[in-house]
Amino acid sequence: MDSSKSALLPIARRGNGSKGQKIQLRTNHFRVAITYEDGNPVVAKGIGRKILENVQDTYKSDLGSKYFAYDGDKTLFTVGPLPANKLDFSVVLEDMSCSRGNTRSDDADRKRLRRPNKSKKFNVAITFAKQISIQAIDGALQGIETNHLQDAIRVLDVILRQNAARQGCLLVRQSFFHNDAKFFSKEHGGFYLCRGFHSSFRTTQGGLSLNMDVSSTLIVKPGPVVDFLTANQGKNRFSIDWKEAERTLKNLRVKVITTNQEYKITGLSRLPCKDQTFIWKQKKGNGEVEEEIKVFDYYKKNHDIRLHDSGDLRCINVGKPKRPTYFPMELCHLVSLQRYTKALTIFQRSNLVRESIQKPLDKRNMLNRALENCNYNDDTLLQECGVRIGSEFTQVEGHILPTPNLKVGNGKDIIPSNGRWNFNNKEFVKPVKVTGWAVVNFSVQCDPHRIVRDLIRCGKMKGMDVVLPLDVFEEGHRFKAAPGSVRVEKMFEVMKLKFRDQDWGKPEFLLCILSKNSNVYGPWKKRTLIEDGIKNQCIAPPNIVKDQYLTNVLLKINAKLGGLNSELAIERSLGIPAVMRVPTIIIGMDVSHGSPGQSDVPSISAVVSSREWPLISKYKACVRTQSPKVEMIDNLFNRVSDKVDDGIMRELLDDFKSCSGMKPDHIIVFRDGLSESQFNQVLNIELGQMKQACKFLEENWYPKFTVIIAQKKHHTRFFQERRPADNVPPGTIIDSKICHPRNNDFYLCAHAGMLGTTRPTHYHVLYDEIGFSTDDLQELVHSLSYVYQRSTTAISVDFAAFFHDKGTAMKFEDMSETSSSHGGITTSGAAPVPPMPKLNKAVATSMFFC
Missing domain, CATH: 3.40.50.2300 (Response regulator)
Structure with a gap:
């Protein structure tokens, strides 16, 4: 895009939808009240938490009796200023061990000291950075966004994290997990599914709210490392795959039972304990002597420990590659509440999905108990910020959109019921x-x-x-x-x-x-x-x-094979004029990344597009690789020369023109997989590339764009007021009270939640040159949930956004092996990204991913 132009921002709300039957709902947002003094708003990891608690206890008067909200890293917050802009303290910790809550959420950043029972002195410097006003939240609720809004919300979220840390919880971003067996599933190959709770503050039309939801993560089974490996691999201790074991154990923490010290695993020895040697340095007189000794013999000779497995197991290495420190595996126990981040098998994933299911009433009761147990209103810092959290689920009003009618063979109609239909005594439309x-x-x-x-x-x-x-x-x-x-x-x-x-x-x-x-x-x-x-x-x-x-x-x-199973009645009646009476292409986009721990695996960008206008039921997929962990799609426009654009958009636009006989005047983009902090990047990077591709294809061609974000990874849920045991009906839209104070967003529960509690999709309309009315846009998104050709149920997210997930999944081979087989270095010094294998021309335009 032209850098001289100002950056695009998400558009404001144009109004609420009016179609459909109204329904009273409850949502897992709890009203937050901010109290004021004299009519004015109040101004407002690892071993670090223990250090700051010591500072607070020891130097209370020097700190003006202020309490801290500490993020576990390099930032702390106080309500009101400290006595000076720079303060220095020194503290001595007698017990250097960390409680569970003292660890950060990122495994790579977790550090444990090796001598927990010895004291150590720390120097602490506290320097003023900036002032954050809680008034920023007030302004946002009135549609006035300031630079301090996210900072103010962050302060409140840090207080919630600190509250959980003091209870010894495992912290994972804004979720926390108790070390309590009642929250654990049954064992699955050495790990458990642990239920916990997500809590975060949100600014909404109805005011500030606390969004609280049941969350889950995988944790490693604590105890002997050998027992974990045998359960994880399904083998006995004499047939363990040590290469796989090393990948699984790396970066996990163990306690050595003979010394009660904790370490992070960096690897395994190459040889069994009875054969692995190291250099043993011993004091002799005024000097040292070095002796090469086997780990097994060292423990027998120096500690009088005879290993039960006769030294046949590998050793745990907690040192550096060139300076290893070995411990016999049978003396090492995995400590509690450690996340299991390795890839799972299909069978394991399906089992865990079943175990994570919660019916609406069960989830609601669990959240009520969790909010009561957290006791946030007794938190000193929240009190000082003037924050008080309500105990009732927020009441909202939704509206149920009419169910789209479907056309099938011989001109017959199908009217779905509860988001489902069948082809009994019916033929496919084509x-x-x-x-x-x-x-x-x-x-x-x-x-x-x-x-x-x-x-x-x-x-x-x-x-x-x-x-x-x-x-x-x-x-x-x-x-x-x-x-x-x-x-x-x-x-x-x-x-x-x-x-x-x-x-x-x-x-x-x-x-x-x-x-x-x-x-x-x-x-x-x-x-x-x-x-x-x-x-x-x-x-x-x-x-x-x-x-x-x-x-x-x-x-x-x-x-x-090119047929059509059913089509929307509105496709035949041209029921949405902005889509069916004006040449329109619908595009779905997403990026998928390698499994946790595969940082060198290329990311996969998948884009699908409609191709037989005025139909919105047939799609083509385009899949490309890009740099690992990059979320923005970087090859929508790829100018090779003055006459050649090899980007994704050109390929999709050419396909649309060949199928429909014309260029699209309207382009509707559904983008999945992004957080709100990335919305501006979509508008100023990806939309910019798409507009460049259109201009490159034809200089004076200016199609109108509408860009919509579809979010599935959020924590808002809805519950029926009158029938609390049932999920909300398919087609339920919520576009008021808990939506953004200014931006154009809404929640849609398009599908019937047959298992567990329905997860709505959160749609954000970032950009709309086409000028949809609120009702027409909501009807379009709802209708797209009914054109998934391989299913006879409405799907949870719009059709285009869902199909790009299927396109992403078609990787054909292990991309990690592909990436490692390509040599050479790029100009940036990173390994080149291997291209995605190209589909054969005979299938490239088919719905191969269906």
Whole structure:
């Protein structure tokens, strides 16, 4: 963008929606009252917490009897000024051990001192930085934002963290977790799901509120390290994978039971304890002598400790790579309340999702008890800030939008009920004919011929003409234990010979039958979609295959082959003029990152776009790699030369023009996965790139943009007033009272919460050149939740935003291995980002991700 132009800011609210039936709700926001004196507002980690508490106790008069709110790092707050702008103190701590609450939320920053029972002297310097006024919150509530607003909110949030730290909680950003077994799930491979609570202050139309929600994190099972590893790997202690063990244990903290000292694990020894040596320095006379000794022998000789495992286990290293410090593993215990941040298997994730589910009434009761136990109104600093927190869930009024009608085959209608519908006695609106296809079976527990017969029968009922497959290919028994890539290659060798001998040409479609937790899926997708360009569908059928399962499979097949299962009635009636009567492209964007601990893995940006205007049900995906952990998409516009733009937007706009025969006049962008602090970057970086791409494509072309953020990772929940045990109905919109005082935002519960408590999506309208009315925009977002072609339920987030998640997931291979295989250095000194494997042209424009 032109740097001379002023930065764009989110637009203000234009009004509330008026459509739909009203509903009374409660939300987990608790009213915060700020009291005043004389009519004027009151002005307002690790071992560090213990040091500051000591300063506060020892030098109370020097501090003017002020209390601290300390963030655990380098910042503390007081209510009103200290006696001087610079103060210096010295304190001595006799007990150097840290309580649970003394650690910071980032594992990499946690530090434990090695000699907890010895005193140490600290010098503390407190220097005035700036004054923050609680008036900034008052101004924000009146729609007047100041530079101090976020600072004022931060002060209050730091006080909440400090409150939790004093209770010995594990702190994870604004969430806290008690060391209490009643909050732990059953053990899963050496870790627990620990329930805790999120608490943060929010400025809303109704005033300042405390948003409190049930939160969860994974924690490592405390106790012997050996027991943790055997549970984590599902092996006995004599068959532990030590390479995997080192990755799992790195940066965790252990206590050595013989000395009661705590350390952070930096690695493992290369050899077992009985063979691992180190240089033992001993005093002799006025000097030192060095002796190379085995760890096992050292403990037997020097500490009279005979290890029960005869030294067959590796040693824990708590030193530096070039100066290791080894402890026998069986003498090391993992300390409590440590986060487990390693990647989980699909099976582990599904189990944890089930255990984290809470019904609305259970969640509401748990939050009531938590707020009562936190006792915030007795906190000295909150009292000094004039803050008092209410005990009642805030009452809000929502409105339930009318359910969108759907059109299916033969002009029939479907009216969803409670966010759900089915295709019983209904045909797809645009069914395809499935010819030139084959079946590939990698599962020994499935009868593929029966699957084929039932699929043809169900397809006929849905209007799909599924002819008999060319062949059914079975995997040879000798390859079933081979790596996934080998199994796929061997299968393709067999298929190619048969197709060549029969002169069938390349198959148009492949149905791939897998067993659960198969290692074939990734290599199969890479081979079919990238190398060979064959549309395909993978299934892992249950033991009893019912028609509903087959119908769901046919939904995906029909969409992938270019068909359409259902469409919105408003698509035919052009019910939203700004979208259906003016050439409009709808775009969904997101960025996904590597698993925790994979800092060198490239991030994946995925963008999907509608392609057959005036339809808003068919999409194309574009997936690219970018620098690790970068949230802004950096390749929307990529100028290669004066005539070439290789960016994502050009690819999507060209596709829209080829399908619709014209350029779009309106561009609606849904952006997912961002926090409020990144909104301005979207407007001034990503929107700037998109406008540049349009101008580069045609100099005098100025389409109108609307940019909407879709947030799913937030902590606001809603509960029915009259039916507290039930979730809110699908289509419920909340756009008042707890929304932003100034900005244009709203909450939408588009789907039926079948499990747990419904998580609404929080939409923020940042930019709107198109000029939508509030009702039209809310209706569009709600309607987009009903056009997900592979489902017969409304989805929780708009269709475009949901499909870009599916596009992101199609990585085909482990990007960490890809990144490590590329040599060279960029001009910035960082390793170059490997490009995403390109889709074969034969499938690139299909809904392969459906």
